[in-house]
Amino acid sequence: MIQVNNKTIETDEEGYLLNPEDWDEDVAEAIAEKEGIELTDTHWGMIYYFREYYEDHMRHPSMHIFLKTLGRRHGKRYRDTKAYRDFLYKLFPKGPVQMVCKLAGLPKPVDEVEE
Secondary structure, three states: EEEOEEEEEEEEEOOEEOOHHHOOHHHHHHHHHHHHOOOOOHHHHHHHHHHHHHHHOOOOOOOHHHHHHHHHHHHHHHHHHHHHHHHHHHOOOOOHHHHHHHHHHOOOOOOOOOO
């Protein structure tokens, strides 16, 4: 569990929210701090992309979709999948899909996460 704005937010043993409705930006900041990540505009863009994708598809994007769709938003230099994958792992060393799901307040991904 984490404390945010005088509220106790329930998490599982890995830090994923038990109740996705508890999520807000302050909760994401608290999770990021616990994970040792300083959130930048790039991180926030990915968090909101995941939340939107989940709302539309009722599942998180796979690493393949993540690379295919977001790479286009970050400019020409990331048209190379390997370069973009390396960029994502620099932002989220413990695994981009897992970490963005956690920061976005989404359920823990269980299948086809990283490639």
